[in-house]
Amino acid sequence: MNILHLRDNRQRGLHWSKPRARPIETLPVPDTLYIPISHWQQTTAELLVTTGSTLYKGQPLTRSYNHNVIITHASSSGEVIDISDNRIAIKTDGRDEVSDELTKTTDSLSRQEITDIAHRNGLTGQGGAGFPLARKIASLPQQPQLLLVNAAECDPDIHCDDALIQAYAPLVVESVLTIAEACEIDRVVIGIENDKTRSIEQLQQAMARQTARQNIELVTIPSQYPSGAENILLQLCTSEQPGPHESLASAGILSMNIATCYAMGQAVFNGMPPISRITTVVTPDGRHRNFKLLTGTPVNHILDYVAYERPIASIEQEVPLHVTQGGRMMSEALDTQAVITQQSNCITISNTKGVQSSVPCIRCGACSDICPVRLMPQHLHKAATHFDAQQLDNLNVDRCIECRCCDVVCPSAIPLTAQFIQAKEHKHRQNNEQIAADLAKQRYDKRQRRLQKERSGKRRTSLKEKAAPATPQSRKDLIAQALKRSAKKKPNDAADNGSSH
8 A cells, every 4th residue: 555645735726624524414215206217318218117016126227238328227116107308206115125236346357347337237337427337448549558547536525525525535445446457457556635634544444454455656746736636636645747739549548537446336236226325404594414325316316305494584585595506616406306316415405696797808818827737718618609610720729627616716707618618619619520521521522523434434335336347147147137128118119009000
């Protein structure tokens, strides 16, 4: 076991002091669960259930042999009461009975076997965009170099990974080693912020019990935002950086969130798919609580449970609640009809706040000073406002990690990150349209060349036929042709003789 302590004062970002994560709590099982159906990249899984089907906890609801499709499972026992295009509604029975078809694994695994387990259990990355884990593992080169485990929970409002490590460190470490051995990765690094002292101790103890297996480097990094971004974490932990247009996977690096490793451990050793998620819930009174929530739990169910903690004044004045998913920095508004998924790391419930109006840029340069990837947001702002695609490319807008650091420090309250996201989407849409137009032109030119070739071929054939010498005919054919000509002349001769009389 190697423990490294790094201090990198050159890393840009925002600094907050975070309290220790609170223990994991549970909520009552909701009366109805709404399990989302995967629609990853326009691909859909095959349904295995119908309305009225009886379900058990962990039972698969869909099936697919495509690694792009995320297979879903029942997170509690009950009955299917409705199926729509995007979700399956389950009326829970309160018994929480586990399916007897769950498959545990105790033997050593190959890369193909662990890929199949990830696909069969519908595992996705739980720290980002929810990329299918099976596809991520399958995309690695033959000799991957590094397994980078991301335990850097840098957002000040998110404590779920900290709570998870404190509760399940032995399972996490065993899962990390199993993944590394299956993928034949020699180097394993866990990056964690240096203020998570309790989690660091738990990981050290769990690693000490695995001395017979390969080493894990536990690297502590500065507690600042956005140290959890995978490229920044890689640089902090290893001083390495992929090329400007190179993905980590193509560079032989498998990057996984610590919660994803826990979910893989549950699937391998307990046969349980990811039917629950540890989620930080920030309540209206500002407290950070960690709950183990079933996937498909409606946000309304959480609101009902924590509603009593709202300030009395807001209840009396009937102030509506504002619900977002994600931390303080990278979040999106949620409808109260939304449900918990594998990516629900944080739910923030607050009183509705007005949006601060922005004023023109004063060119103070604060955004450039704070940008962790060293872009120039003030120049990007100008290029995005007028959508200068060439200038956006020159300023590397695609390198923006959308961390919102520039938004926080901007004295003009300009929504810079939203502008950059919109500009990137517009630019990518134009690029896709240009690619489609180029392909259409290529198809048209190819067709024109084919038609021209066919016309030229027909002309050459016609000329050859005209220029070809007459083929010699047999004596029999010549006699037949003469008789035919003679037969045609006889009626004409008879008519001439009749008129002479």
